[in-house]
Structure formats: structure tokens, C-alpha cells
Amino acid sequence: xxxxxxxPRNRITKTGKxxxxxxxxxxxxxxxxWYRQDPxxxxxxxxxxxxxKDINKGEISDGYSxxxxxxxxxxxxxxxxxxxxxxxxxxxxxxxxxxEAFFGxxxxxxxx
Amino acid sequence: xxxxxxxxxxxxxxxxxSLELRCNYSYGATPYLFWYVQSPGQGxxxxxxxxxxxxxxxxxKGFEAEFKRSQSSFNLRKPSVHWSDAAExxxxxxxxxxxxLIFGTGTxxxxxx
Numbered sequence: 001x002x003x004x005x006x007x008p009r010n011r012i013t014k015t016g017k018x019x020x021x022x023x024x025x026x027x028x029x030x031x032x033x034w035y036r037q038d039p040x041x042x043x044x045x046x047x048x049x050x051x052x053k054d055i056n057k058g059e060i061s062d063g064y065s066x067x068x069x070x071x072x073x074x075x076x077x078x079x080x081x082x083x084x085x086x087x088x089x090x091x092x093x094x095x096x097x098x099x100e101a102f103f104g105x106x107x108x109x110x111x112x
Numbered sequence: 113x114x115x116x117x118x119x120x121x122x123x124x125x126x127x128x129x130s131l132e133l134r135c136n137y138s139y140g141a142t143p144y145l146f147w148y149v150q151s152p153g154q155g156x157x158x159x160x161x162x163x164x165x166x167x168x169x170x171x172x173k174g175f176e177a178e179f180k181r182s183q184s185s186f187n188l189r190k191p192s193v194h195w196s197d198a199a200e201x202x203x204x205x206x207x208x209x210x211x212x213l214i215f216g217t218g219t220x221x222x223x224x225x
Contacts, residue, residue, distance in 0.1 A: 004155075035215075042118075042202060042216055043202065043215040048212065064185075090156070100158045100161065101156075101158070103156040107134075
């Protein structure tokens with residue numbers, strides 16, 4: 001099994017719908033991150049969490065929310081999806097600062 | 113503004129040729145520096161990292177990178193590229209005391225036989 005698992009892997013949704021992307025990890029890491037990847041823009045940080053009670057906004061948090069349900073689970077929600085949120089979303093975990101981040105395989109989200 | 117810059121969007125090399133991918137950062141202090149690789153349809157995998165000490169670091173798959181403080185650069189190199197190296201490469205920084213991992217825009221590498 002993968003260390004960092006994202007579900008679903010692919011999703012098509014309609015404008016205005018609420019959608020949740022889920023991430024779970026078996027690394028035992030405290031730190032978890034959500035990024036979105038767009039062509040030519042690289043990966044941009046949406047939200048990050050250093051433990052269950054610590055949630056922080058990243059560069060592009062508008063239109064998104066997150067929930068850290070447990071050390072191993074970190075969900076990203078789009079309350080009302082819009083087409084420019086069409087992107088590839090990655091969850092990542094790390095043990096502490098300046099260590100390797102482990103990535104899930106990504107969720108490709110299309111908003112029509 | 114603080115940033116990570118990868119000036120080359122797309123690089124094409126022949127198999128067996130040498131490779132250098134550029135990365136520059138603009139932060140006040142030396143951040144922790146990383147290179148990640150993303151193969152098609154996959155997540156990102158760490159190639160190598162620099163925290164301190166020897167400015168030439170070795171990574172997996174025959175890659176190396178050199179930190180140059182005077183140029184605020186952390187360029188990735190490989191002496192002889194293999195077709196399987198075709199992928200997208202991301203430079204990233206972990207800024208001291210912020211604990212955020214920030215990525216550059218990526219360089220797509222294409223390898224011709």
C-alpha cells in the first residue's frame with residue numbers, strides 16, 4: 001500500500017457543487033500539506049497542518065477549506081466548485097522541517 | 113518578493129548528453145533546498161537535498177546539485193542523461209522558521225534517443 005493515499009484519483013464535478021478530496025498517510029508524520037498543480041505554475045500551497053490542532057493557510061487558500069480529522073487524515077474541501085479550480089491536487093506529508101516530503105499520486109479534478 | 117525561479121520551462125537533450133537544470137531563490141537567509149522529480153502520472157519523488165556543509169550534494173539516479181550562496185542558486189546536474197530521466201523537475205525551498213515547502217514552476221525534460 002502507498003504511504004500517502006489520495007481519494008478519489010479522478011473527479012469531474014459541476015460548478016457550484018461541494019466536493020471533498022481526502023488524504024490519508026501511514027508514515028506517522030505530523031505535517032500534512034495540500035498543493036495544487038497547474039501547467040506553468042508548478043505546485044502552489046493551499047493549506048498545511050503541523051498537527052491536528054494546527055491549520056494554516058498557504059498561498060492560495062481562497063475557495064478552499066480543510067479538516068484534519070486525525071494525525072493520519074487531512075481533507076480538502078471546495079465548498080462551491082468553480083471551473084478555475086480545475087487542477088491536479090497533491091497531498092504531502094513530512095516528519096518535521098527540512099526533511100523529505102512524501103507525496104500522494106494526486107487527484108485530477110475537473111470542474112465543468 | 114520571495115520566490116523560487118526555474119528559468120527553463122522546457123529542455124530537450126539527447127540521450128547520453130549532460131544536463132543542467134537551473135534554480136534560483138530569493139530569500140534573505142539560506143533556506144533548505146530540494147530537488148524533486150515528477151514522472152508522468154506520478155507524484156513527486158525527492159532527488160536530493162541541501163541543508164548545510166558540503167555545497168555539492170549527491171542524490172539518487174546519478175543526479176547531483178551544487179549550492180552557490182553568492183548566486184543564490186542550486187542547480188541540478190547529471191553527466192549522462194538516460195531516456196528514463198524524461199520527467200518534470202521541481203526545485204523547492206523550505207524556509208527557515210516558516211516550515212513551508214515552496215516550489216518553483218518546474219522544468220520539463222525531454223530526452224531524444
